[in-house]
Amino acid sequence: MLSREHLYKIGFTTGSVEERTKGAESDPTYLCAPVKIVETYETYGMNAQTFEGLIHRVLDSARLQAVFSAPTGGTYTPREWFVCPLPMIRQVIAKILDGSIIGKVYNASSGFLEKYQAIDRSPDFYTDLTGLRVLQLIVSQDPFDDIAEGTKTVEYRELKPTTLGKYTYVDKKDGKRYLRPFDVLKLYVGYHSKRDRMLVRIKGIELSKEEANVINYELGEIIELHRWREEES
Known part of the structure; x- marks a missing residue:
């Protein structure tokens, strides 16, 4: 209780x-x-x-x-x-x-x-995201459930020519490419309107040491977790 x-x-x-x-x-x-x-x-x-x-x-x-x-x-x-x-x-x-x-x-x-002052909030969540750097990802049900249960603590994404701009940026001062910093991961299961969703804090971001061109996002606390079936019941 x-x-x-x-x-x-x-x-x-x-x-x-x-x-x-x-x-x-x-x-x-x-x-x-x-x-x-x-x-x-x-x-x-x-x-x-x-x-x-x-x-x-x-x-x-x-x-x-x-x-x-x-x-x-x-x-x-x-x-x-x-x-x-x-x-x-x-x-x-x-x-x-x-x-x-x-x-x-x-x-x-x-x-x-x-x-009243307008704040930055996704219509799917309650948390005020003002000032936070948010990365939105689509995942399948199994990894989503693993993250929700705490058995999966790292989400990864492969760097491709089509995703370089989403996950990295080029510093205008030195011309080098860096990983984009993010504070919160916004996860959705699939693309349907009725889908599970989650906000989870990002503890760390680094390139994988085991696989080339893969970014690891170390996951922290779950901020919000929503199961659409429970919300409709």
Whole structure:
């Protein structure tokens, strides 16, 4: 069970909250742990799902970043959990209702509502990628699963005439070719719209000592992991 102060799930249901939270101990949606109903709201004259989405958007910086093991196997990335003091959540709800939330978002670092500033984020992920050098790669399912399980710690790519510009660059000062530095690896399984995806930190980049024209990307912590089947369930 995850133990963290100010951890709340914010979601909506068309039925009763009590009925929805039954069996939370075995439901990945509730982190497979007992939950306590803190507050409930009834909506009138508005779409409950839209209201939920507005709250999530304002509190996005406080969204829980974690990957859990599901009881049925595999992993689960929670989407509706936030690490934010309850008074702030109440304030956000009140400001949405009176319209004064426009142009504001919650800053989890400062703990205050601040003026919205656009950040660099892939629509498939929650993490702010501003200032990070991101390498996007397409992989097959097996190596993706191996990385997710921690059994594969190096991803490699072969240097070809068609990929030199993606993985290397020529320094204008000395005319030499160098490996492009990257901070984060963005992995997708295949090219379909419904596909597993992952953000993983890159610890190191070097040319392979065993194979010519091969770059090794040493992998660090997994930042985000998403299984599309779990998200649709």
